Amino acid sequence: xxLTAIDWLIMAIYFVFVLGIGFALKRYMKTSTDFxxxxxxxxxxxxGLAFISANLGAQEVIGMAASGAKYGIATSHFxxxxxxxxxxxVGIFMMPFYYGSRARSVPEYLKLRxxxxxxxxxxxxxxxxxxxxxxxxxxxxxxxLKLLLGWDFNVSVWVSAAIVLVYIFLGGLTSAIYNxxxxxxxxxxxxxxxxFLGLRDTGGxxxxxxxxxxxxxxxxxxxxAWSHSWKMLDDxxxxxxxxxxxxxxxxxxxxxxxGYWCTDFLVVQRAMAADSMLAARRTxxxxxxxxxxxxxxxxLPGMIAIALTYKAGASGFALPKRPDGAFNYDLAIPxxxxxxxxxxxxxxxxxxxxxxxxxxxxxNVTAFNTVWTYDIYQSYxxxxxxxxxxxxMGRMATVFGIVVSVAAAYVATVFNNIMDMLQLIFxxxxxxxxxxxxxxxxWKRATGHGAFYGLLIGTLGAAAHHGLSLPKGAxxxxxxxxxxxxHTYPSEMAQNFWTAIxxxxxxxxxxxxxxxxxxxxxxxxxVGLVWSLTERPKDEGSAWYLRxxxxxxxxxxxxxxxxxxxx
Amino acid sequence: MGLDIRLPIGFMxxxxxxxxxxxxxxxxxxxxQRSLGINVNMHWGVVMLAFGSIMTLLGSxxxxxx
Numbered sequence: 001x002x003l004t005a006i007d008w009l010i011m012a013i014y015f016v017f018v019l020g021i022g023f024a025l026k027r028y029m030k031t032s033t034d035f036x037x038x039x040x041x042x043x044x045x046x047x048g049l050a051f052i053s054a055n056l057g058a059q060e061v062i063g064m065a066a067s068g069a070k071y072g073i074a075t076s077h078f079x080x081x082x083x084x085x086x087x088x089x090v091g092i093f094m095m096p097f098y099y100g101s102r103a104r105s106v107p108e109y110l111k112l113r114x115x116x117x118x119x120x121x122x123x124x125x126x127x128x129x130x131x132x133x134x135x136x137x138x139x140x141x142x143x144x145l146k147l148l149l150g151w152d153f154n155v156s157v158w159v160s161a162a163i164v165l166v167y168i169f170l171g172g173l174t175s176a177i178y179n180x181x182x183x184x185x186x187x188x189x190x191x192x193x194x195x196f197l198g199l200r201d202t203g204g205x206x207x208x209x210x211x212x213x214x215x216x217x218x219x220x221x222x223x224x225a226w227s228h229s230w231k232m233l234d235d236x237x238x239x240x241x242x243x244x245x246x247x248x249x250x251x252x253x254x255x256x257x258x259g260y261w262c263t264d265f266l267v268v269q270r271a272m273a274a275d276s277m278l279a280a281r282r283t284x285x286x287x288x289x290x291x292x293x294x295x296x297x298x299x300l301p302g303m304i305a306i307a308l309t310y311k312a313g314a315s316g317f318a319l320p321k322r323p324d325g326a327f328n329y330d331l332a333i334p335x336x337x338x339x340x341x342x343x344x345x346x347x348x349x350x351x352x353x354x355x356x357x358x359x360x361x362x363x364n365v366t367a368f369n370t371v372w373t374y375d376i377y378q379s380y381x382x383x384x385x386x387x388x389x390x391x392x393m394g395r396m397a398t399v400f401g402i403v404v405s406v407a408a409a410y411v412a413t414v415f416n417n418i419m420d421m422l423q424l425i426f427x428x429x430x431x432x433x434x435x436x437x438x439x440x441x442x443w444k445r446a447t448g449h450g451a452f453y454g455l456l457i458g459t460l461g462a463a464a465h466h467g468l469s470l471p472k473g474a475x476x477x478x479x480x481x482x483x484x485x486x487h488t489y490p491s492e493m494a495q496n497f498w499t500a501i502x503x504x505x506x507x508x509x510x511x512x513x514x515x516x517x518x519x520x521x522x523x524x525x526x527v528g529l530v531w532s533l534t535e536r537p538k539d540e541g542s543a544w545y546l547r548x549x550x551x552x553x554x555x556x557x558x559x560x561x562x563x564x565x566x567x
Numbered sequence: 568m569g570l571d572i573r574l575p576i577g578f579m580x581x582x583x584x585x586x587x588x589x590x591x592x593x594x595x596x597x598x599x600q601r602s603l604g605i606n607v608n609m610h611w612g613v614v615m616l617a618f619g620s621i622m623t624l625l626g627s628x629x630x631x632x633x
Binding site: 006009010013014017020021024027028046178181182185189193197200201314315339340341342343344345348 | 570590602603608618
């Protein structure tokens with residue numbers, strides 16, 4: 001695929017603006033609070049769009065389209081079951097503690113609520129995870145640009161890393177947040193024409209349905225398996241995901257989704273930067289609105305791609321295959337961009353793709369530099385330095401984080417399995433954490449020892465379940481069963497969901513048991529940290545339609561509506 | 568924090584929208600075979616231009632109020 005001058009020009013304009021925002025914000029970075037928390041000055045709508053954009057990394061865009069092709073509309077469960085409800089919950093019930101406790105990070109909340117060792121455990125595992133996520137994000141980008149445009153892997157990786165470095169180094173979290181808002185709009189405007197053209201090629205919604213029925217029947221499922229989200233979930237064998245409704249609701253809808261949206265500092269940090277308690281609580285609720293709509297932007301292209309592959313449209317689009325003959329689902333969006341977009345719009349589409357890689361990387365790097373500086377460096381290495389010193393350390397941590405991410409990207413090129421491996425580690429670390437937070441925020445009897453051992457056993461429980469089970473047709477190793485195979489799941493996704501359920505349950509039970517056996521903290525130390533001892537935030541100052549409770553109800557009603565429509 | 572983000576977003580969309588619209592109108596027309604015969608550059612350029620103008624307007628009004 002050859003790019004022309006106008007494509008290059010659009011990319012160049014984007015890069016100039018991204019860097020320009022960094023330079024424009026440099027003079028506002030006077031204290032470490034400015035750099036790490038945007039001086040707690042961000043309006044709700046900006047924090048909300050950044051909240052969703054930080055999550056809209058390339059793995060999300062590419063991965064969700066791939067799942068759309070592979071599993072159909074059931075992929076929307078990652079949004080309408082595994083996203084929005086948890087976002088409403090964190091906005092209404094958890095934000096009062098995150099924002100109200102004045103903690104500067106999620107691990108710091110754990111320190112205030114529990115103790116130092118629980119914070120340390122979370123800070124270190126989180127820091128490692130973010131660096132690897134960011135590394136994988138640029139690895140995936142380098143690989144994709146090489147495949148699509150023949151660009152040199154090294155150049156793509158280093159240039160994009162350098163751009164992200166410059167704008168965060170100069171403008172800290174504010175720069176990342178502002179750019180995330182810009183990237184959000186760019187992604188929407190870059191991908192929307194793709195959905196329009198793709199749908200036109202399938203002959204509209206009706207033509208898409210008819211083709212998807214063909215995809216389903218040719219793969220041995222009932223005709224609606226790709227176009228219904230719930231109908232086929234009564235039995236794992238009747239849907240391509242290989243999952244039944246209970247595993248989905250508990251594993252994805254409860255443990256994994258709440259574990260991510262409610263405890264992952266990468267997203268929570270955006271709300272913590274908001275300019276008031278009310279704005280912080282509204283942040284995830286505002287973010288939930290685009291989250292409701294995104295399936296049409298990222299999942300639908302995947303469904304269109306597979307539909308056109310089974311029955312070609314006028315333009316002859318089809319998904320490419322891997323050397324082993326299986327479809328290369330990951331290329332659904334990139335190949336559609338190249339297939340449908342003429343020069344000009346192609347530049348915009350590719351810029352949107354790069355923007356999604358960059359926002360994913362920047363989100364990770366800003367979360368890393370904060371956790372490193374406050375929760376590791378200030379806590380264990382240098383306690384009483386000046387604020388100026390921590391600001392400097394934040395900038396150094398940004399450089400370090402980016403360089404190590406790039407190194408991680410190169411490690412990923414050497415090991416085929418590293419992606420699977422990391423996915424696994426994320427599941428081990430994130431799933432039990434939600435149990436710790438639920439108990440910490442809503443049960444004042446939970447103790448530091450309880451939280452720490454609960455997390456430890458929960459993580460080990462996840463590992464044990466994974467080591468003893470295997471998805472159908474997989475070989476023992478990184479996919480599981482490395483200990484023994486006691487149970488075989490119909491799909492990898494079913495295994496993941498159940499790993500999360502076991503990890504959460506183990507952490508929940510152990511935290512309760514150990515807490516009951518250890519000495520609780522006095523009530524006066526827990527004010528502002530636990531639900532029963534904290535005054536409810538008052539929203540009287542704002543109009544009723546802007547209050548978090550009302551917004552939450554509206555968002556949930558809309559969520560139920562889309563679930564019913566695509567039942 | 569000092570900078571109203573709607574302004575840079577607005578400027579960028581105006582610039583890119585105008586560029587796409589201009590290219591769609593005056594540039595080669597045979598390239599639209601791949602987009603099913605639709606001049607997507609021109610149409611989408613106009614949409615982006617409109618969005619950019621709204622953002623700029625909102626940003627500059629807030630700026631004046633201050």
